[in-house]
Amino acid sequence: MSYESPIRDLLVTGGKTYSDITKDITRPIENKPSKAWWLGFGLSSIVLAIWIFSTTYTMLVGLGAWGLNKTVGWAFDITNFVFWVGIGHAGTLISAVLLLFRQKWRMSINRSAEAMTIFAVLCAASFILSHMGRPWVAYWPIPLPNAFGSLWVNFNSPLVWDVFAISTYFSVSLVFWYVGLIPDIATVRDRATTKARKFWYGFFAMGWNGSTKVWHRYEVISLILAAISTPLVLSVHSIVSMDFATSLVPGWHTTIFPPYFVAGAIFSGFGMVLTLLVVAREVLNYKDYITSEHLDAMCRVVMLTGTLVGLAYITEFFVAAYSGVEYEQYAFLNRAFGPYGWSYWIMMGCNLVAPQVFWSKWARTTPWFIFIMSIIVNIGMWFERFVIIVTSLHRDFLPSSWSMYTPTIVEFSILLGSFGLFFFLFFLFMKFLPSINMSELKSIVKTKHALELEKHYTELLNNNHKMPQHAHETKGDSVHGH
Amino acid sequence: MGYGKLIGKVASNFGKGLGKNAFSLVGFENGTYAYNTANGVTLTKTDDGYELAQTQTHHTIEGRNLLREASLDEYIKNPSAGNNDHAHIISLWEEHDSKGHKWGMAIDMNACTGCGACVVSCSAENNVPVVGRKEILNSREMHWIRIDRYYSFKNLATGKPSTKEKEYNDKNNKIDFEHVTVMHQPMMCQHCGHAPCETVCPVLATVHSSEGLNQMAYNRCVGTRYCANNCPYKVRRFNWFKYRENDQFDFHFNNDLGRMVINPDVTVRSRGVMEKCSFCVQRIQASKLKAKIENRKMVDGDVKTACQQSCPADALVFGDMNDPNSEISKLFKNERKYVLLEEYNVQPSVGYMTKIRNVNEPIAGEQKAPAKHDEKHEEHKAAEHAHS
Amino acid sequence: MDTNKVILGIYNDPDHIYDTTKKLIHDGYRVRDVYSPFAIHGMDRVLGIKRSRLTVAAFCFAMTGIVLALTLQTYASYFDWQMNVGGKPSLHIPTYIPITFELAILCTAFGMVGCFFAVNKMVWGKNADIIDIRVTDDLFVVAIDIIPNKTDVAELSSILKNNGAIEIREREFED
Incomplete structure (x- = not known):
């Protein structure tokens, strides 16, 4: 058995047994959907309909339905694309990076986070499709042999790198998520009472029966998938950032973009994870699995990455000033004090200033406050992409082409609608699949033997007056140990 | 009126x-x-x-070194007056060969009066759609060539010209709004040797020809608009709507008689693709074909772009830079020639000529005359010898 | 396999089954497999399962991905149809790196997981050979081969019971 230090706080509270875990997590699947679920799913469906309508309208009428013009060629479309891809990165970080760092607190949150990644990447891909002038030939950036003499693609272009990066990211996340699901699907299969459930869960469980030989290989590939997903997190958003960094637009052309975007992605992704889980743990009664320690840890990540992003803003500004390049200097002054200055200060406020509240323990462990902050984080990160794209484009080298950008109702509808798409998929996930990794959780629940050991050590410490009362003092700081 | x-x-x-x-x-x-x-x-x-529909909504150059001018006295003393700012360029890779034709254009800002004949003829020659007032208000005009018009006023407090709009609003600056100075700068695709637009197109819809043209393949474009974002001169135009057979754009593309005006040598673009000045490639190809049929080499003046043809002041000169006898080769050797955004090393094929004004006061100011072209050449040769 | 008959010891505590299995191996019994709702830490070592060669497979797939990506890109941009894009040379190796990296990861993930399924004989729609319906819930099962004329079933059963088995059963595998 793995050695679990007896003085560490429980990651699963409430004295849960293996059977409790199974019952709690399969309950939403086996019971009829609750009123809360119907409300959420219904709302999401309506908003999804808005997305379908406005995207179809754009494809039929033309991109003229949006507010773009000759100077500002990208605005809401690419802002939303980068926004959604960024959100996806938290899921992969939780699944993969925290696995490599042996952070066991990831176990109750990684499946829903990874599901969030998959749905977020789908939303991002929808923007790629709808932003094209001719979406019916959207497959042309993929290098496939063809009848045009085999006309290939431009491998110099960051958009082609994006094709590979986003496809890889989506596929690998899907595979990692699915492989992790197999043992839990088997659990649902074995408890299934209806014919349909037996069939479908049996189908996707691929004959899983809990054999240690298979578990061994499963753990090996989980580790390797985690090991390759980690550079994937770093590389995918770096490649997305290079859509901007490799261009020569002042305000885009800066080498800080790859690390800055990755930090920002993790920041916004954790924001979205917090938004989802603060609500889910209340509604589904998962407070024993997603404890306040989990929320605390996630808030610390939010604060760290938010500060990193703020540091990147200051660095960008400094380098522009120091460079002496008048176009760069103008770009940054215009960002903060030009016609879109209001969006810049929203961004600064939400991303650098607001997360500093998480220095306070109260802030990190109060769910309703965390929920509000997570919304602020996402608003801030949306504005960051808006600021980068629109303020840099609308005033560049030749002042004769300076113009303003105003979004239209169609663009707002598509943005809103993408949330509909996301939540529609997420509610389906919550209904039909176990949202917490049961098998992993069971491996960290304290066994009877470990609980007896803990009792034994606590008694020892109480009886021995010379030793400091360590166990009690550290109660509050358990997840991270010493 | x-x-x-x-x-x-x-x-x-x-x-x-x-x-x-x-x-x-x-x-x-x-x-x-x-x-x-x-x-x-x-x-x-x-x-x-x-609301007046304007294609240009910002009217000052904001102090940027894109419009070069000198007074006549300064020019007589030093032919490269006002044109001493040149960038030091390093190349990371070997350049492609440019044997054969190498098309370029010289634009003399001294001759240009801003009449706009080039814009009209280009639009007629290349089937550029008319978009109407509403779309112009949305900054979506389709003109392939435009004439940028920049104003400057003298700041009487400093005695220097002021080109920053911020300064006009500052009451401490005594701006002389009674006397305006205007510069006209025709701007079209610069057909850059290191085109930033080509690098970023995902589907190879825009590539470089062996004759130095930046090509635009309409039927390959998927409409990502990355090329337009990356163009520092903002010369690319996107087809936001279907502009033909569309009642929303009830101009000459929307009826049979009007469509007889269309130039059959030039594709009419569909919705969702990018377009831009092509140096009238259809005329270049036609002239090459004519020369081939007549079994002779091309000579300077065989091919005239539409804008060059219609300019009453002969401000636009198109030609083959690889032909040492062409007018453009001579103009490019002129001390008044410069390119825009030289420091970005996009290597435009379009050169501008400094405007010389017949006024008394100095415009270019005190400037050191740079090393003459020959001296630079000798330094370079010496360096080469040192290496070998 | 010379026998398809096994004895199953069913437990509800992973520490008990861990200790039992260790003892059984030490005593020379042939443990076919242990079934659990989660991977018991150290159980694979106890059972003598060698480190999976999927790691080697992963490396090979990564190399495949790299070769594939570089071949595709150099063929398309240099050997097949050269184009002048922004004045850049046709063989532009630095720009090949992002795609090479991504394809290496893609090939690794899919190849390795495909091998995983193949080696475990896992297919969609496969009828699972369920040892005990609660193995995926909260019970642990150790399956020991009953070698005819060699395995003392009574002794085996007592070992299992003494180490905390809540149930003992016999089963026959269909091979």
């Missing part, structure tokens, strides 16, 4: 009437012009506004 168009012309839109007849404001009585009161015209103030 113009006359309002009341009678219908080719397109039905014209029948609606454009503009108003302003001659009613002026009468001729007793041998003099009588204003306002003529013909019982009255003026009343309304609270209505009318």
Whole structure:
């Protein structure tokens, strides 16, 4: 058995047994959907309909339905694309990076986070499709042999790198998520009472029966998938950032973009994870699995990455000033004090200033406050992409082409609608699949033997007056140990 | 003052009437012009506004070194007056060969009067769609060539010209708004050797020809608009709508008679693709074919772009840079020649010539004359010898 | 396999089954497999399962991905149809790196997981050979081969019971 230090706080509270875990997590699947679920799913469906309508309208009428013009060629479309891809990165970080760092607190949150990644990447891909002038030939950036003499693609272009990066990211996340699901699907299969459930869960469980030989290989590939997903997190958003960094637009052309975007992605992704889980743990009664320690840890990540992003803003500004390049200097002054200055200060406020509240323990462990902050984080990160794209484009080298950008109702509808798409998929996930990794959780629940050991050590410490009362003092700081 | 168009012309839109007849404001009585009161015209103030549709909404150069000028005296003393700012360029890779033709254009800002004939002829030659007032207000005009017009005013407090709009609003600056200076700069695709647009197109819709043209393959474009974002000169135009057979754009593309105006040598672009100045590639190809049929080499003047052909001041000169006898080769060796954004090393094929004004006061200011072209050449040769 | 008959010891505590299995191996019994709702830490070592060669497979797939990506890109941009894009040379190796990296990861993930399924004989729609319906819930099962004329079933059963088995059963595998 793995050695679990007896003085560490429980990651699963409430004295849960293996059977409790199974019952709690399969309950939403086996019971009829609750009123809360119907409300959420219904709302999401309506908003999804808005997305379908406005995207179809754009494809039929033309991109003229949006507010773009000759100077500002990208605005809401690419802002939303980068926004959604960024959100996806938290899921992969939780699944993969925290696995490599042996952070066991990831176990109750990684499946829903990874599901969030998959749905977020789908939303991002929808923007790629709808932003094209001719979406019916959207497959042309993929290098496939063809009848045009085999006309290939431009491998110099960051958009082609994006094709590979986003496809890889989506596929690998899907595979990692699915492989992790197999043992839990088997659990649902074995408890299934209806014919349909037996069939479908049996189908996707691929004959899983809990054999240690298979578990061994499963753990090996989980580790390797985690090991390759980690550079994937770093590389995918770096490649997305290079859509901007490799261009020569002042305000885009800066080498800080790859690390800055990755930090920002993790920041916004954790924001979205917090938004989802603060609500889910209340509604589904998962407070024993997603404890306040989990929320605390996630808030610390939010604060760290938010500060990193703020540091990147200051660095960008400094380098522009120091460079002496008048176009760069103008770009940054215009960002903060030009016609879109209001969006810049929203961004600064939400991303650098607001997360500093998480220095306070109260802030990190109060769910309703965390929920509000997570919304602020996402608003801030949306504005960051808006600021980068629109303020840099609308005033560049030749002042004769300076113009303003105003979004239209169609663009707002598509943005809103993408949330509909996301939540529609997420509610389906919550209904039909176990949202917490049961098998992993069971491996960290304290066994009877470990609980007896803990009792034994606590008694020892109480009886021995010379030793400091360590166990009690550290109660509050358990997840991270010493 | 113009006359309002009341009678219908080719397109039905014209029948609606454009503009108003302003001659009613002026009468001729007793041998003099009588204003306002003529013909019982009255003026009343309304609270209505009318937004003017402009293709350019920012009118100053903001102190950027893109418009170069000198006074005549300075030019006589030093032919490269006002044109001493040159960038030091390093190349990371070996350049492609440019044997054969190498097309380029020289634009003399001294000759350009800003009349706009080039814009009209380019639009006619290349089937550039008319988008109408509403789309111009949305900054979506389709003109492949435009004439940028920049104003500057003197700041009487400093005695220097002021080109920053921020300074105009500052009350401490005594801006002399009574005397305006204007510069006209025709701007079209610069056909850059290191085109930033080509690098970023995902589907190879825009690549470089062996003759130095930046090519645009309309039927390959998927419309990501990355090329337009990356163009520092903002010369690329996107087809936001279907501009033909579309009642929303009821101009000459929307009826049979109007479509007879279309140049059959040039593709009409569909919705969702990018377009831009092509150096009238259809004319280049036609001239090459003609020369081939006549079994001779091309000579300077065989091919004229539409803008060059219609310019009354001969401000636009197109030609083969690889032909040492062509007019453009000579113009490119001129001390007044510069390129825009040279420091970004995009290597434009379009060169601009400094404007020389016949005024008394100095414009370019005190500048050291740079090393002459020959001296630079000798330094370079010496360096080469040192290496070998 | 010379026998398809096994004895199953069913437990509800992973520490008990861990200790039992260790003892059984030490005593020379042939443990076919242990079934659990989660991977018991150290159980694979106890059972003598060698480190999976999927790691080697992963490396090979990564190399495949790299070769595939570089071949595709150099063929398309240099050997097949060269184009002048922004004045850049046709063989532009630095720009090949992002795609090479991504394809290496893609090939690794899919190849390795495909091998995983193949080696475990896992297919969609496969009828699972369920040892005990609660193995995926909260019970642990150790399956020991009953070698005819060699395995003392009674002794085996007592070992299992003494180490905390809540149930003992016999089963026959269909091979």
